[in-house]
Amino acid sequence: MSELVALHTQALREPVASRYLEGLGRALAASRINKSFPERRPLESTLQALRADSHEGLYESIYVDSRAGLPNLASFTRVLSDREVGLDAVGRMGSAEELAARQHEAEVFERLGRKRRYFELLRPLELAPVDQHRVLLRRHEPEQSRASFRVELTKLLSDGCYVRVVIELLQRASLWSHKLVQLDAAGEVAEGTEALRGMVYRFAAYDAETLFVRLHELEGVTVERVQRGVIGPALWAFSDGAEQHQVAEPGQDVLARAWTRQLAEPLPPGLQLVVSFASDTAAIDVRDELSNDPLSPLLSSSLTEQERARYRVLRERHAFKVFKDRKFVVSDALRPVVEGVCAAAGTKNLIYALPR
Amino acid sequence: MSDKVNLGVLERQVSYSGEGISVRSLEDSIATEREAQNGKVEELKVLRERNVEIQKALADEVGKLRKFSDYLDGTATTGGFWAGFKEMLSYIPGLRNIAISKRSIEELLKQQYQISARRVKEAAEYVDTLKKSEQDLYKEIERINGKIIEMAKNEAVAVDYVLELKQLVDAIEQEKQTCEAGSVAFRDLEAKQDKARALLAQHSANLQLYSAAEDRYASLKDNTRKLVETIRNLGQDISQYTTAASIKLDMASAQIQAIGTAADASVVMLELKRSLDVMTESMNATTQFVSDTQVFFRRNLDSLVKELETFDETTTKLLDANIAESRKIEDERVAAAVAKAQAHKRSQSGTPAPTPGAS
Numbered sequence: 030m031s032e033l034v035a036l037h038t039q040a041l042r043e044p045v046a047s048r049y050l051e052g053l054g055r056a057l058a059a060s061r062i063n064k065s066f067p068e069r070r071p072l073e074s075t076l077q078a079l080r081a082d083s084h085e086g087l088y089e090s091i092y093v094d095s096r097a098g099l100p101n102l103a104s105f106t107r108v109l110s111d112r113e114v115g116l117d118a119v120g121r122m123g124s125a126e127e128l129a130a131r132q133h134e135a136e137v138f139e140r141l142g143r144k145r146r147y148f149e150l151l152r153p154l155e156l157a158p159v160d161q162h163r164v165l166l167r168r169h170e171p172e173q174s175r176a177s178f179r180v181e182l183t184k185l186l187s188d189g190c191y192v193r194v195v196i197e198l199l200q201r202a203s204l205w206s207h208k209l210v211q212l213d214a215a216g217e218v219a220e221g222t223e224a225l226r227g228m229v230y231r232f233a234a235y236d237a238e239t240l241f242v243r244l245h246e247l248e249g250v251t252v253e254r255v256q257r258g259v260i261g262p263a264l265w266a267f268s269d270g271a272e273q274h275q276v277a278e279p280g281q282d283v284l285a286r287a288w289t290r291q292l293a294e295p296l297p298p299g300l301q302l303v304v305s306f307a308s309d310t311a312a313i314d315v316r317d318e319l320s321n322d323p324l325s326p327l328l329s330s331s332l333t334e335q336e337r338a339r340y341r342v343l344r345e346r347h348a349f350k351v352f353k354d355r356k357f358v359v360s361d362a363l364r365p366v367v368e369g370v371c372a373a374a375g376t377k378n379l380i381y382a383l384p385r
Numbered sequence: 386m387s388d389k390v391n392l393g394v395l396e397r398q399v400s401y402s403g404e405g406i407s408v409r410s411l412e413d414s415i416a417t418e419r420e421a422q423n424g425k426v427e428e429l430k431v432l433r434e435r436n437v438e439i440q441k442a443l444a445d446e447v448g449k450l451r452k453f454s455d456y457l458d459g460t461a462t463t464g465g466f467w468a469g470f471k472e473m474l475s476y477i478p479g480l481r482n483i484a485i486s487k488r489s490i491e492e493l494l495k496q497q498y499q500i501s502a503r504r505v506k507e508a509a510e511y512v513d514t515l516k517k518s519e520q521d522l523y524k525e526i527e528r529i530n531g532k533i534i535e536m537a538k539n540e541a542v543a544v545d546y547v548l549e550l551k552q553l554v555d556a557i558e559q560e561k562q563t564c565e566a567g568s569v570a571f572r573d574l575e576a577k578q579d580k581a582r583a584l585l586a587q588h589s590a591n592l593q594l595y596s597a598a599e600d601r602y603a604s605l606k607d608n609t610r611k612l613v614e615t616i617r618n619l620g621q622d623i624s625q626y627t628t629a630a631s632i633k634l635d636m637a638s639a640q641i642q643a644i645g646t647a648a649d650a651s652v653v654m655l656e657l658k659r660s661l662d663v664m665t666e667s668m669n670a671t672t673q674f675v676s677d678t679q680v681f682f683r684r685n686l687d688s689l690v691k692e693l694e695t696f697d698e699t700t701t702k703l704l705d706a707n708i709a710e711s712r713k714i715e716d717e718r719v720a721a722a723v724a725k726a727q728a729h730k731r732s733q734s735g736t737p738a739p740t741p742g743a744s
Contacts, residue, residue, distance in 0.1 A: 034636065035635075035636040035637070035638075035639060035640070036639040036640050036643065037639040037643075038635075038636065038638065038639045092635055092638065094639065101638055101639060102495065102498065102638035102639070102641065102642055103502075103634065103635045103638035106498065106499050106502045106638070107502070109499065110499065110502045110503040110505075110506045111506060113503055113506075114503060114506040114507055114510055118510045121510075121514055122513075122517075123517070131520075134520060134524075135516070135520045135523075137513060137516035137517055137519075137520060138517070138520070140513065141513055141517065144513070159495055159499065160492055160495060160496075185495075185642075186642075187491065187642035187643055187645065187646040223488055226488070226489070226492075227488045227489045227492075230489035230491070230492050230649075231489050231491075231649045231652065234646075
């Protein structure tokens with residue numbers, strides 16, 4: 030069993046770690062996620078860099094968030110800092126030929142050789158960021174004193190999932206406006222203010238509509254769209270013959286409960302995996318308010334009568350609609366579990382097979 | 386000539402291993418070795434300084450992370466949560482003068498975490514650099530040992546030859562005693578003795594040089610060995626420290642995020658509180674207004690009522706006149722209506738209309 034070693038932190042030792050990472054990489058490739066999710070390739074590169082065949086045994090284990098089932102902050106940071114440090118360190122190590130020639134002299138030369146190859150492998154990779162803010166100017170109308178922006182935040186959430194928040198907003202310049210985005214002198218390059226960064230960052234874990242309302246209430250700001258794409262949680266398990274390894278704290282939602290029940294049965298050989306890819310949009314151009322997410326109903330359906338009345342008033346003030354969806358990548362044996370959860374919720378979800 | 390005088394010694398080819406030795410070449414060789422050693426010492430000095438720098442920075446940063454966590458879980462807030470919170474924020478570069486609601490604490494903590502992780506990696510990289518340096522020095526010791534052995538062997542060769550030459554010089558001296566001074570035999574012996582003395586001088590110098598070289602190389606080796614030991618110890622220290630720091634960071638990552646999220650939630654709560662405060666303030670102001678108004682009326686109602694009664698005379702007269710006029714109009718309307726009703730009743734019963742003036 031891959032044990033918990035710290036708060037929500039599970040240590041996966043090799044070769045279990047590489048097997049898990051390889052499976053997760055396959056799931057990611059099968060997910061067909063679009064631009065509302067964190068970028069797939071950098072995340073794949075991070076998963077690849079964490080594997081033993083990349084670092085050639087320099088590390089014994091990786092750390093995984095025991096709730097989300099994804100590599101955690103320590104693991105994301107490991108490859109990022111290795112790449113940064115590696116850029117300088119390679120110059121001090123000596124050439125690959127020199128290290129190869131001396132590898133029988135002492136253990137350090139053999140290890141330096143492996144490390145050098147690992148650093149060289151990391152150098153060209155675009156790795157998944159822990160956090161990344163970007164502000165893109167969509168349209169600038171100086172004569173109208175307004176501009177439209179696209180704000181993007183990629184963030185490793187504290188619940189262990191990996192999210193991308195995309196906001197499209199229009200800002201009018203006025204005396205009382207909160208300046209959320211600043212343009213350079215030429216009016217071509219946009220940069221988010223700290224107030225915007227802070228607000229988007231803090232609200233990244235909340236529903237799209239919460240962030241929509243929060244931003245929309247600011248004077249001078251019109252929000253057109255808030256979109257969130259969340260990778261995770263990933264429920265995984267496999268047996269290496271001697272013992273069973275699995276996500277340690279899968280949570281209590283409907284899917285997690287169904288998953289836990291399923292684990293009581295003998296597992297078929299190979300990695301058993303269910304990875305969620307949830308999207309959540311609050312936008313003025315969404316036609317019908319709907320949740321096709323079996324794990325996340327619309328906010329209005331989970332409110333008490335008194336709260337609902339207040340919520341109605343709030344929604345009347347803001348002309349947007351919400352659409353939620355979730356797709357899955359599953360191993361064959363777990364497809365019935367996910368299908369059962371979707372059927373019970375009355376949703377029709379895309380369920381992709383985990384490639385072999 | 387007697388058997389004691391072995392003149393073959395003079396003709397023997399004495400070979401020393403290596404490149405041959407002179408005071409100059411020995412000094413050059415030692416200087417080269419010293420230079421290599423000084424280079425390593427310099428390298429070590431830089432590594433040590435850099436290590437001290439990194440360890441200090443790392444200790445500061447890990448300390449900061451600990452302090453964040455202490456402040457946020459309330460164990461270090463002697464001046465209350467708010468004081469602790471503000472002090473905590475002051476550790477974060479660039480945040481001292483920024484309103485707390487602007488930056489996300491979770492984001493800042495994660496940035497700090499990444500800086501610390503990078504420092505640990507930088508320090509850990511020096512462990513391998515030091516190990517490589519240590520191996521280089523072991524190789525150097527091996528080379529010096531080779532030199533020492535070579536010098537010792539050459540010294541032994543020189544010792545043997547010098548002794549043989551000395552013996553030859555002494556034997557020739559004795560042989561000279563048996564010859565007539567100034568004779569051809571004497572002069573021949575003297576010539577051989579001079580040659581032996583010259584060789585003795587040359588190889589005695591070699592003996593001293595090889596002996597000195599051996600000692601100096603041995604001393605160099607001792608220093609190199611000390612250097613290796615220092616480098617090894619430094620490497621072990623860094624290794625221990627970075628391993629501990631690395632484990633600490635690995636274990637703390639989830640806590641960092643949880644703390645950051647909690648701090649951000651606190652900021653959101655503070656914003657909410659501020660908003661509620663504004664609302665409460667408005668409510669209080671309104672309530673105060675209502676209350677004040679009520680008290681004002683309560684206190685002043687009597688006089689207000691009294692004031693209502695104190696219309697001026699003209700107004701009263703006007704009102705009286707209006708009322709009198711209204712009553713007159715009303716009386717006429719009533720009288721007309723009554724007359725109409727009586728006429729109607731009479732027409733139904735066939736009674737003739739009363740003559741005007743009849744009762």
